[in-house]
Amino acid sequence: MSALVLDGLTKRYGGFTAVHGASLRIPHGQFVCLLGPSGCGKTTLLRMIAGLEEPSGGQLLIDDRDITATPAHKRDFGMVFQSLALFPHLSAGENIAYPLRIRGVPADERRRKADSLLELVRLPGMADRPVSRLSGGQRQRVAIARALALEPKLFLLDEPLSALDAKLREAMQIELKQLQRRLGITTIVVTHDQREAMTMADLVVVMSEGRIRQAAPPMEVYRRPADAFVADFIGMTNLLEGEVTAPGRASVPGGELVLDGLPPHGRALLSVRPEEVLLHPATASGGQGSGQGAVANRLAGTLSFVRDLGASVEFRIDVSGREIVALTRPQDRPAVEPGAAVIVEIPAEACVVLPPEGGTAGE
Numbered sequence: 001m002s003a004l005v006l007d008g009l010t011k012r013y014g015g016f017t018a019v020h021g022a023s024l025r026i027p028h029g030q031f032v033c034l035l036g037p038s039g040c041g042k043t044t045l046l047r048m049i050a051g052l053e054e055p056s057g058g059q060l061l062i063d064d065r066d067i068t069a070t071p072a073h074k075r076d077f078g079m080v081f082q083s084l085a086l087f088p089h090l091s092a093g094e095n096i097a098y099p100l101r102i103r104g105v106p107a108d109e110r111r112r113k114a115d116s117l118l119e120l121v122r123l124p125g126m127a128d129r130p131v132s133r134l135s136g137g138q139r140q141r142v143a144i145a146r147a148l149a150l151e152p153k154l155f156l157l158d159e160p161l162s163a164l165d166a167k168l169r170e171a172m173q174i175e176l177k178q179l180q181r182r183l184g185i186t187t188i189v190v191t192h193d194q195r196e197a198m199t200m201a202d203l204v205v206v207m208s209e210g211r212i213r214q215a216a217p218p219m220e221v222y223r224r225p226a227d228a229f230v231a232d233f234i235g236m237t238n239l240l241e242g243e244v245t246a247p248g249r250a251s252v253p254g255g256e257l258v259l260d261g262l263p264p265h266g267r268a269l270l271s272v273r274p275e276e277v278l279l280h281p282a283t284a285s286g287g288q289g290s291g292q293g294a295v296a297n298r299l300a301g302t303l304s305f306v307r308d309l310g311a312s313v314e315f316r317i318d319v320s321g322r323e324i325v326a327l328t329r330p331q332d333r334p335a336v337e338p339g340a341a342v343i344v345e346i347p348a349e350a351c352v353v354l355p356p357e358g359g360t361a362g363e
């Protein structure tokens, strides 16, 4: 049984379609990130799930029950907005207890519950602190605690960490993930930051132009992107255009690749992650002659740029006028300098064959 099912959810604003038929199954206890660039429809989709936006089409089911027409306040969902929407004149404890007060929970029970939620979000003893005297990260935690006060079935967050500085943001990503694991609550977070999604999610839902392009665990989205948009949006990648010349063979700028999964003929679009590209000095390899005798999966190029990134080294190589990026660990750094002739080796298993640009994802 699925906790939450989105079945063809669509939102139109006049003639503009912000979300096109989004379908997705979210099992109980999953941490889901809706990920995509600005304007791709992720907030609109989250607001439809929350009941704050009426779908123009499609259905929303929770445990097989149709809740498409259920008003937001009857859905038992907890929500945290980007703005947090805390009451600045109330204390942390009063903010957290607010939804309980609305429900008529007696004062002493409210106080107990607020204290235990403050413990949960690692702000013990802060109940009486005015919200105006809390740091950004502390406010964030108060907003999370308040959203959890009514023990919601579903926890929805819209860019909850975007106002925090990079370091605090990363710490909060880990904290939020740990909290979600402890509570086991199905959680959906909107983010435009792919690292954030990779850090927190069990299921990454990549969106572009109102459509779900891929929904899969983080490493699958990274290793087996469904299309060129996903490949490019999730981390850095090399997109190579090839022409199939024979079964399992494609010519690409600078040489030929032998690999599985190619279409029988025509054009092929390939994604190759930079850390899977191998780089050799041209002389030492001996694998690539000029003209005849060229070895498959080895392309001749010229190193144009090297950048030390600390944990890795980035190489930019000009291969027949196209740039290929390779990343190595510092200890594996090949002895090549800008201007050197190099061999770029692309192992067959590093290539992901993508549907042609404009084609549909395989979901």
Ligand code: ATP
Residues within 6 Å of the ligand: 013, 016, 018, 036, 037, 038, 039, 040, 041, 042, 043, 044, 045, 192
């Ligand atoms: P961001 O990260 O910038 O918040 P998003 O992916 O969350 O972007 P949405 O806010 O869902 O995107 O918006 C999707 C599209 O729908 C945008 O083009 C937006 O302009 C449009 N849109 C959103 N709300 C409305 C509205 N009330 N009326 C008309 N168009 C809208």
